[in-house]
Amino acid sequence: MIKLVDLHKSFGRQKVLDGLDLDIEDGKTTVIIGRSGGGKSVLLKHMIGLLRPERGQILIDGTDITKLNDQALNEIRKKFGMLFQEAALFDSMTVGENVAFPLREHTRMKEKEIRETVADRLRSVGLTGVEEKMPSELSGGMRKRVGLARAIAMRPQIVLFDEPTTGLDPVMAEAINRLIIDTQKNLNLTCVVISHDVRSIFEIGHRIAMLYEGKIIENGTPEELRASQNPVTLQFLAGSIEGPIRIM
Amino acid sequence: MNRFSGALDRLGRAVLAGVEEMGKIILLFVSVLAWMFRPPFKLHNIFKQMEFVGVKSIFVVVLTGTFTGMVMALQGYHGFRMFSAESLVGGTVALGMTRELGPVLTSLMVTARAGSAMAAELGTMRVTEQIDALYVMAANPVKHLIVPRVIAGVLMVPLLTVVSDFTGILGGYFVGVHILGINSGIFIKNITRLVDLNDIYNGLVKAACFGLILSLIGCYKGFNTYGGAEGVGRATTEAVVLASIAILISDYFLTAIMF
Amino acid sequence: MFSLSSEAKVGLFVLVGLIILGYMSVQVGKQSFGLKKGYTLEVVFDSAAGLDRDASVQIAGVEVGRVESIRLKDGKALVRLRIVPNVKLEKDAIASIKTHGILGDKYVEIYPGTHGEAYLAAGEQISRTERQADIDRLLHQLGLIADDVRGVTSSLNRVLAGQAGEEAITSILTNTKALTRNLNHVIVSNEAALRAALENTRQLTGNLNRVVTRNDEKVGQVIDTLKSASREMEKTFAALSEITGGVNRGEGTLGQLVKDKGTAEKLNQTLASLQEVTQKINEGRGSIGKLVNDDETVRNLNEGLTGLNRYVNKAEQFRTFLSYRGEYLFDKSNAKSYLDLRIQPKEDKFYILGVVSDPNGRRTTKDVTVGGVTTRTEEWDRDGLLFNAQIGKRYKDLVLRGGLLESTGGIGIDYLTLNDKLKLSFEAFGFGRDRRAHLKAGAEYRLFRHLYLSAGWDDFVSDQDNRSIYGGFSIRFEDEDLKYMLTTTPIPK
Ligand SMILES: Nc1ncnc2c1ncn2[C@@H]1O[C@H](COP(=O)(O)OP(=O)(O)OP(=O)(O)O)[C@@H](O)[C@H]1O
């Protein structure tokens, strides 16, 4: 259970989170939508303690991580996996080493086991035989999938996905969506997904939260959201230029 | 008056910023020390950095060492000739190389080659969120990224200095004996007469300090990069400039303490 | 193609680095051989400046040990040497601190001593040391010299300081220009005569020199004779000063005589005949010549070397000076200049011959008696020169002189101090009945070898309104300098 209470975060004079409240249920996939630059990635980074809020609480299973020291925070982080928007692969390591990194770091697996696990995770994101390639030799979509493989390598309880399908072809996007749905179901994961892809949102999300001007303005099931009369939600889902969301 | 107080204000801020930066670097050093002795030890990481800092710098260090020795011999010769003391060239080259030029030039070259690379590498990792990824995977970046680099710096710079000292003396020997015609026996005799074991060892201690300084500053600047590719460039430049200055200044104090 | 792992490359590099380091350490460390072996000796030096621990100890340039320690003992440097075992030193060994080249290291050089004495045992002291004329001492000497120079410049500074000094110098310089022009004029008009005189003098001294080197006793006799001759001369001068009163009254007959070109010619002839005489003596002609050229004389030469030396020293005392002195009379805005030849046969005795150019010129008075009333008229001959002819004697710091001063009888007294650098003098002359005597007091300071500065009060009791403060300088050369000057200075036509 992730509970965000009255989060405030600004960068300089720019207020990004402005009294945000959000509950993320266990064993469900929560999709966060919102305009580009609205603060979704920032919100995600707060959940895993990469950013600290100026005000407010971030409760992970009842523990407020804003007050923790590095060591305790690391213990909490071990529950998490995260896919970064730009994948954030270690470009000094091969793909295989990247995926193996959390395993080597936190388990005492044998080299053989590690190799097998890595191959398995890569296969599940639709990649085979790329272990010896360097990240720079991959396409953007492939990199994202390697990032995904790394995020789920440790079989964490909570996985944070920052735009997992952006930049992929529709077939591959669909395959990733299926992967998220399957792993979530199989392992009973708590997933937080950021996405702009309206089709994916309704496919994978148990709950959908709308982030607007630093607050969650809507939070409900896909059905509830579809029925929403909120002009912001309506404009966002319709992809219309007309509405309260202004394009500057 | 206003302008004056404004200038004073800026000066104060600059000094404060400098002091703060130094403090942060020292704190980083403390955490490097703390993480250095915490298992597990990723030896391979350390060897990779040692290869990068040490083995791959050999060529440039040999080159600078040799030519420095050669030019010292040449300059020294013209100076000493005025007193008919050409034979002192060998000792002068050897003393200069072991005490001063070996450690300083080597560390400056390593700063330019490896210190800048450290800043650029860590800076890129910072702006592409790789460092965040480490945090997310509950892996400490200081242990994973900075400790191996600092260890490599501290171990490899002295070793490179040995190479630099040696090739510098060889270069001086070549110029002194084969070009300027100083008697080779006297040349070597003067080296052994003037140079003390302590000159060599103190030079190496200096080099180790410089290795620490350049790797620490390179990592610090890279680690605290912000602002994309431009930020990486800025961090790299700052790392090289700051490390070079720090090396030269600390050289004075180390020399004052040791010799 | 095989590739090495990072570990292998680093390992190889470390290995090579350590081998190089080991090699260099061994090479450098080799030097400290024998420091533990061998025996120690002690030696006390007045100063061990520049000597370091571990400095080389050498015999005949071969290293035989090292300096082990340097300590202070009773205000001297106690140096402990460690000498290699197979080198033995005699009891009378001598140790000294030397330097390699001019800038090199200091080391201890040992002269091992003569055989037959007992060897020095471990812990004993080398009792004999030698001081070295080394750079330190050289620098010390230079320091002393620098102090002297500074003393000179600071006194110069004191003399020249202030506006008055500056003005004085400017006017001195302007006047000097005028004076040298006059001087040139005098010299040019007498050039031929001077040159001939000089040439004769040179030949004369050449011959004299030869005579002196050939003979000892005779020279002694000659010098003795000269001594008595000079005594005679003294008497003559005394008589002369008596006469000068008359000369003074005679108003310029002597002056006329000296100024006459014929005088120079006569002098020239005299010198020529003197030269002839010495030439004859030299060639063994005449009775003196025979005597001088006798074999016995040659024998005497060897025996009497010491005596000769004494006489030569005496001969060296014979000095002549030529000086020019310019004095600027501030109250008269006029300059006075003196050209003096000073002959000094002995350290404490001298004669001065010279001419003075007075801005007022030479004074002549004429008595005209018209109808029983005698009127004395004064006339000044502006181009007229005055003459100096004095005899002087020195008693310690005090010099008394007298004779003809500015063509009138007079006396002078000088007091010398500061190693003869400063001369205070007082002169009184021109005792005429119709006017007060000419009194002059002044000081002269030697700046450099040839240059003097002077200042004082001229004619300070004058009733003719002639009193004036003066300042000036003088240039003084010895005969050697003079010869050089006259033969090399081009004389303007
Ligand atoms: N480290 C930072 N320093 C300064 N400003 C930042 C930082 N990170 C984010 N921001 C600002 O916060 C705002 C929100 O950024 P964020 O990355 O959360 O947007 P987003 O909703 O993820 O957008 P997108 O959908 O394009 O990824 C942006 O305006 C960004 O400029």
Ligand SMILES: [Mg+2]
């Ligand atoms: Mg984002």
